[in-house]
Amino acid sequence: MGRRLLLVALALSAALCAGQDADEDIPEGASTLAFVFDVTGSMYDDLVQVIEGASKILETSLSRPKRPLYNFALVPFHDPEIGPVTITTDPKKFQYELRELYVQGGGDCPEMSIGAIKIALEISLPGSFIYVFTDARSKDFKLTHEVLQLIQQKQSQVVFVLTGDCDDRTHIGYKVYEEIASTSSGQVFHLDKKQVNEVLKWVEEAVQSSKVHLLSTDHFSQVSNTWQLPFDPSLKEVTVALSGPAPDIEIKNPQGKVVGPKDGLTELLHIPNSAKVVNIKEPQPGMWSVKTSSEGRHSVRISGLSTIDFRAGFSRKPTLDFKMTSSRPVQGEVIKTLPIRYYPERLPYNLWNITEFIPPNQAFFLRVTGYDRNGFLFQRVSSVSFSSIVPNAPRVLMPATTLGYYLQRGSVVCHVESLIPFTLRFSRDGRRLGEDQLFSESDSASWEIDQVTLKDEDYYECIAISTAGTGRARTFLDVSEPPPAITVGG
Structure with a gap:
């Protein structure tokens, strides 16, 4: 498998939010405070404390010179429903919707918590604070992979405040909470019903910018x-x-x-x-x-x-555009310590490249170590862990029908999407056409016909082969008379 290039962006004077198109109305570095709340009947005591705690969190946050919170999200859930969802920039509306929550029902312990977390991540700003309140393990744990991908894209933190777990911490429905918390640099807190307010006091301090x-x-x-x-x-x-x-x-x-x-x-x-x-x-x-x-x-x-932090993006080829990088690398085998290449004349000045490396198969954090202008050693760790993308077989795309005009030049076009190198082959009736072509990444190719005749009318197949598998598609070359040419006299 080919090597991969990791691009690291590091800001020494201010926290960097490169790679995101900031809305003019949203301050740089602004975040969302999201509460994902289980509204089954057993959560009444928790809700009372969360309503009181939310008021103090908002009061503390809004009193800071640099306000970290731009908007607020509330995602209630129970089995089998999620919602109604609230997203607002008005803290009073957020508190009103929180007070309007009505806890009811119960009996079936697992709840639809992972789907609710997924919605919270989707509607929240990057770098947000998401707090999950429940006394049950997840029922929809099959959505965990999608949630982990969103966490890596959004760089948000998920903290679980659990006052129950269905009495089985070995069940996958509980273990995914630990996996989500670990990936997002969040945590799982196990509390008694009367201790929720204690965690909320800490949240007051935790919700900060920079x-x-x-x-x-x-x-x-x-x-x-x-x-x-x-x-x-x-x-x-x-x-x-x-x-x-x-x-x-x-x-x-x-x-x-x-x-x-x-x-x-x-x-x-x-x-x-x-x-x-x-x-x-x-x-x-x-x-x-x-x-x-x-x-x-x-x-x-x-x-x-x-004010010193970094963000990382992954690219399969060198680039100075952070927007061209991905939040996840392609899976590899090893990892190592790598020097950063510094180019004093480069703009933007706060963008560095590191040498090529093969990402590991398991989740990993990135750590940046260096010295500030006064010679003091600093160290930062990525806010989320990164998991590699396992390449799929190439995806081959061709139109169902390709038009060919009699005695004119014809072309059968094939487009292949692949994260890793692949070999492309055209065939007709199982017979190979021309030589195989090697591509390093997604690309298009065509089989050219100098003069199309009725003998060329047939199905043509495009086959892409990589170490991850084989993809194929076919098109029918439909030969017809060329459209009439109309000439207007002078």
């Missing part, structure tokens, strides 16, 4: 880990979030001292059996140590507020 990611990791058993992370001067605050049983977080400054409340450490959330989130503002530049531990399956997310 949010960057420093570390995202998931663990499937009890373990203690220590990470060394560079905090550069642009980081105005850093948040460490751990979701899992018996969570514990210890942070040491560059001098090796454990930081506590007296040193500016704030505890945003602490639920002993489920989660812990701490925050430190204006951290001293240098190498910090973060130690986390949990007594079971858990996830760790470390984020910050900074």
Whole structure:
């Protein structure tokens, strides 16, 4: 399989939103706050707390000098329905629709949650905050692949606030929640019904602009880990979030001292059996140590507020146009550390290319490490994990009928769509016509006939063969007299 080129865009002075056509009315970096809410009868206590918490979230967000939220989405769901969906720029209407939700029914535990998340992603702006409130696993988990693709396209975060799981965390209907959270750098919080408001207090702080990611990791058993992370001067605050049983977080400054409340450490959330989130503002530049531990399956997310961030796009050939890149690479086999090529004279100045590499088969994060203008080390991780596109067999397109005119030049045209190299062949009655042609990507080809006669009238087949499979199509060459030529005398 051919190599693939990864294009990395990195902005050192401001967070970059390259590759998106910003609407003039939508501020750069604006996001959507989306609540995906289970409206079955057992969610009444959750709803009461969410209504109260939403009011505080909006009040805090709207009071900030730089408002991160442009609009608000509400996607209620239960089995078998999703909706009605609300998307509005008016925070009062959002709160009104939230208060108007009516919880009812129940009995069948799995719910249509994944379809509701899919709708929330579709209607939200890129880089949005999506919170899912439910006490049931998903019933429509077959939609997960589509949701993961949307997350990679939109670069949005999905956080689950679960007050139940149908008592089976081994079921695929629950495991897809973990997969969605992992891909989006979100988390899964397990709470009692009375603890929802505690998470919403943390959401008040989490919904901010200029949010960057420093570390995202998931663990499937009890373990203690220590990470060394560079905090550069642009980081105005850093948040460490751990979701899992018996969570514990210890942070040491560059001098090796454990930081506590007296040193500016704030505890945003602490639920002993489920989660812990701490925050430190204006951290001293240098190498910090973060130690986390949990007594079971858990996830760790470390984020910050900074003007330094990056976005990545994948291209099968070199390009300086971010819009020509894809949010997902074509599947490969290996991954490695790659140097960035810097061209001082290049415009746009904040666009770099890295050398070719073959993407891995499993999901992966990208990490960018470098130095700022003052020599401080910085590190950023992509906001979502990337999964490779598994190439399909070539898609071959031909018209059902191709017109050929007697004794005139004729052409049988074939178009092939393929992510990987393929061999193209024309045939008639099972006999190969001419030589096989090799193409590196999607392209068109034609079989030319110098002078069309009635003997040429027949079915023609176009066959494209790649390592992913074979695609074919056929057309009927319909030979007729040429249309009359009309000449107007002078």
